[in-house]
Amino acid sequence: AxxxxxxxxxxxxxxxxxxxxxxxxxxxDPSYGLFWYKQPSSGEMIFLIYQGSYxxxxxxxxxYSLNFQKARKSANLVISASQLGDSAMYFCAMREDTVTxxxxxxxxxxxxxLQVML
Amino acid sequence: DTGVSxxxxxxxxxxGQNVTFRCDPISEHNRLYWxxxxxxxxxxxxxxxQNEAQLxxxxxxxxxxxxxxxxxxxxxxEIQRTEQGDSAMYLCASSLIGLHSGNTIYxxxxxxxxxx
Numbered sequence: 001a002x003x004x005x006x007x008x009x010x011x012x013x014x015x016x017x018x019x020x021x022x023x024x025x026x027x028x029d030p031s032y033g034l035f036w037y038k039q040p041s042s043g044e045m046i047f048l049i050y051q052g053s054y055x056x057x058x059x060x061x062x063x064y065s066l067n068f069q070k071a072r073k074s075a076n077l078v079i080s081a082s083q084l085g086d087s088a089m090y091f092c093a094m095r096e097d098t099v100t101x102x103x104x105x106x107x108x109x110x111x112x113x114l115q116v117m118l
Numbered sequence: 119d120t121g122v123s124x125x126x127x128x129x130x131x132x133x134g135q136n137v138t139f140r141c142d143p144i145s146e147h148n149r150l151y152w153x154x155x156x157x158x159x160x161x162x163x164x165x166x167x168q169n170e171a172q173l174x175x176x177x178x179x180x181x182x183x184x185x186x187x188x189x190x191x192x193x194x195x196e197i198q199r200t201e202q203g204d205s206a207m208y209l210c211a212s213s214l215i216g217l218h219s220g221n222t223i224y225x226x227x228x229x230x231x232x233x234x
Contacts (some may be wrong), residue, residue, distance in 0.1 A: 037225070044226070045209060045211070105174065108160030110159060
């Protein structure tokens with residue numbers, strides 16, 4: 001079963017506007033982490049933001065915020081004040097923690113291509 | 119540059135040849151991961167190490183693939199008898215796992231493999 005679902009293959013946003021990239025996940029583990037990465041055309045995966053399953057508040061990092069709705073199993077990325085340099089692929093990923101409390105591997109979604117327009 | 123370093127960045131090889139990729143993780147990171155990414159897809163997990171121990175291997179890692187991290191620092195990923203289906207970007211990542219460590223997993227810029 002697919003564990004990370006990104007339903008938006010592509011998104012367009014006007015410069016300086018805000019945009020929300022959707023991510024839903026599936027897990028039965030009580031402890032897990034959710035990540036967002038940006039991948040420009042150069043290929044490097046750039047870490048943006050992290051949300052732990054036990055975190056009470058939504059994570060924020062500069063212009064990035066994560067809208068974490070645990071009951072709905074969603075972890076949407078919000079980018080405020082979009083810039084031309086935000087044009088890239090964006091991947092949502094989940095890390096499930098083992099019963100021993102040790103973090104395991106990341107599982108990625110298929111990504112959303114964001115295009116910021118003038 | 120203190121990030122995750124991968125080389126070579128690009129490799130073109132003939133089918134049937136062997137290739138090896140190297141990854142230098144962030145200093146003192148004890149976890150090292152290998153992922154494979156094909157066009158239009160998200161990265162797929164291949165294997166990971168904690169220090170020098172290989173803790174998990176994906177079913178994607180066929181017998182032609184082998185990864186090592188002999189001294190718990192850099193790692194190599196070797197693909198023997200390459201096939202055209204091996205053409206992809208191979209991503210390395212590292213993290214620090216411990217009592218007071220953070221949760222961030224940092225990726226390198228990837229190594230592009232083209233098998234002709």
